[in-house]
Amino acid sequence: MTTSQAYLDLEVRFRRLNAVEGAMAILNWDRSTNMPPGSAEDRGEQMAALGVIAHEIISAPQVGDLLDAAAESADRLDAWQAANLREMRRAWIHATALSPALVEAMARATTRCEMAWREARPHNDYVGLKPHLQAVLDLVRETAQAKADRLGVSPYDALLDQFEPDGRAARIDVLFAELESFLPDLLQRVLERQAALPEPLPLPGPFPVEAQRRLGVEMMKAVGFDFTKGRLDVSAHPFTGGTPDDVRLTTRYDEADFARALMAVLHETGHGMYEAGLPAEWRHQPVGKARGMVLHESQSLLLEMQACRSRAFVIFAAPRMRAAFGGVGPAWDADNILRLYTAVRPGFIRVDADEVTYPLHVILRYRLERAMIAGDLSLDDLPAAWNDGMQRSLGIRPPDDAQGCLQDIHWPDGAWGYFPTYTLGALAAAQLFQAANAADPAIEPGLAKGDFAPLYRWLRHNVHGKGASLSTDALLREATGAPLQSAAFRRHLERRYLQG
């Protein structure tokens, strides 16, 4: 049997789409790292033009017919091709579900709202943001409904599907309820345990940027990052950009605190290793891309939280940190550094949260955004609902909206349905790390020597190399024996924070 002509035609189109998207990824990275400030309008014009071209490629009138024709002769496709066809259709639905007018209105509204948010947050001005946020919310609800109609799912699930294909609120509800059943009590016990010990010693700075950069590169090399197909640069906010064959990581440096930049580097390196490990033979096709944001976040958290805040890794890293900055004294002992890196403290700001309290921040946002999408919570009532939620889950009440519902860019930016992937990623990270260690006992001793090869051998085979061929749950079932669960995460927290 020969592969159908329709399918092969689609592969040509999606290969071209992938090249345009890759070009956009590099230009986007350049915008955050190199672009002079006065060139923003010029770059905006380029990005808009390429965005329109990418949309034209995927929404060309023939694509729908080709997808149907390829589906009719799907028996001629092998498993990867069939999965590729499925992912092509998903991308096509997302690209064609919205009218051009809605797409344009959303782009305008989010740009305006993001600008308003940058003004409003430092001035604690929720009232100033509200009309802009209302405009975004209205359009997000319209988007959710339009995509829900095409995907045959609920509006919120349609939003989820943009970031986590096949993600379902019903499943998230169960997992988050499990977390809520044990996290508050666990948090209380961790806080009591840490309070009974003397404070860890602070590491005395300053830490010169160049020494931080060198240490970061040394750690990236230990992890196995391929610098012949990637870079490390500086941007205002750390991110992983570029393409699987040209991975562009960024971090930012603070001379008073090297751990922040280093942990950001390790976090982004986890993302970058996933990208670089995607199946080479499917580089240019939808099935060759990362599965979704849950697995992506699982890979950054697996490296940063599971591997690099472990006792084994800190034993390897502590003397290298000391050497990098010429450190002296007991503050540089592995034990002290490990305690610094695993300190738990409830706070108002999500991005500063430790791994014990982080899920509670996410669950709050998930509940609130679901209610807003459903029309059950108005923006007028958001600040109070936020503060009440913080009071209930973390026992602290934000003194103002800047430390409350104004802190995140996601809603102004239109990324509704994104928040839950952070915590689902943390669950997946724990589940994968435990399965990996069970499968290969050399992994943990490797970390203590800075040898990540056993860990990444397992991840390449069980996660990265699968691309988007399986759903997140199917991949986890093959790799760990179970779909996404909260048990491994709970075990991880108990071991590290109550028994470690």
Place this chain on the structure above:
Amino acid sequence: MTTSQAYLDLEVRFRRLNAVEGAMAILNWDRSTNMPPGSAEDRGEQMAALGVIAHEIISAPQVGDLLDAAAESADRLDAWQAANLREMRRAWIHATALSPALVEAMARATTRCEMAWREARPHNDYVGLKPHLQAVLDLVRETAQAKADRLGVSPYDALLDQFEPDGRAARIDVLFAELESFLPDLLQRVLERQAALPEPLPLPGPFPVEAQRRLGVEMMKAVGFDFTKGRLDVSAHPFTGGTPDDVRLTTRYDEADFARALMAVLHETGHGMYEAGLPAEWRHQPVGKARGMVLHESQSLLLEMQACRSRAFVIFAAPRMRAAFGGVGPAWDADNILRLYTAVRPGFIRVDADEVTYPLHVILRYRLERAMIAGDLSLDDLPAAWNDGMQRSLGIRPPDDAQGCLQDIHWPDGAWGYFPTYTLGALAAAQLFQAANAADPAIEPGLAKGDFAPLYRWLRHNVHGKGASLSTDALLREATGAPLQSAAFRRHLERRYLQG
């Protein structure tokens, strides 16, 4: 009268084309400055896809009809719109004159030949290069004929038109004959004059890269380069890339010799100032682009050669150079530095040549490539013809082809018809610089204070701001009172090298 719909439709298409080409320019810059070596294939795929998309935009079936329709109602266009329409047609002819098969064959042949050249040059292996160069030459001749048919000019003029619109060999012949009538004698007198003086003192290094970079940036700022819309970076070969609103200059540093990098920076800054000064209201249209390579090269040479090797500028720059590198002693006196920067010596290598001998290198290449395009010179006879030509014009004979006909990338790369623009640019630079100084007596005293504002005020008004609205000769006539001539260049050389 309203502007015709056809014309407005064309503006929309060319604006999109400009955005895609701008994206390609940034990606191309990234390839030379940032891209990891293992990412070349990925970038090749992106550039090829964008190249095809750009070609599709300009060669869409409607474009020819729109050009005709807009021409029919050309009386509704103002002067800039009419010039824009003319440049649209020129771009369209160049884009559509060749069959896709010929374009693809040329891309393959030049890629292969460039690779062979990189092998052949260090091994002095002309015989190894020859078959690859023959393949390129055959395709270039085919290209020249195809474009000649569409443009209604000779094949060589059609090649010229790619780099210098409306460039004509008949005019070049006259100008180059004038140069040949006085240059050999002038060179002889300069050599005798310089030989009668003691050798200038060498500047003692090393010169740390960071100090060189800071000095380069200081000089760029003095010239008026806008760092809010541009950057300076490092690449293997200096170039000016990016877009008029995002000018990306590069240089390379040699710790033993800072003048090379500094002069490269000033040369590229001249290119960059031209780009940045192009008419803002025509940013996205063909008429808003640089006129061609003659004026482009005139702007780099005007800054590097006319302004920055002048006594006035060196008086400003010498103490800053001394301060940048902590220099001591008489080698750092302005007089000595000026003599170093205006030393003349016949040599084999074009890119190392001074401004007196440079035109003789170019004239040789121009004569040889015209003969090869005409079929009057075979590749078998090229090395001997080259060496005989060097003997005749510069009185020296290359000891091998590596220092002879193998030295340049242009022919392997397919850039036939490019060489003359270097020397035509040098003539234009002298002509413009003399006219500028005659028009504004504040220009030269300004250079002695590092104040380039008067010079660039004149250039913005008379050159940069014209974009591609005029032919090179028409622009020069408006700016200097005469079309391109050799007189100003001759006067410049005589003043600097025989009277200075």
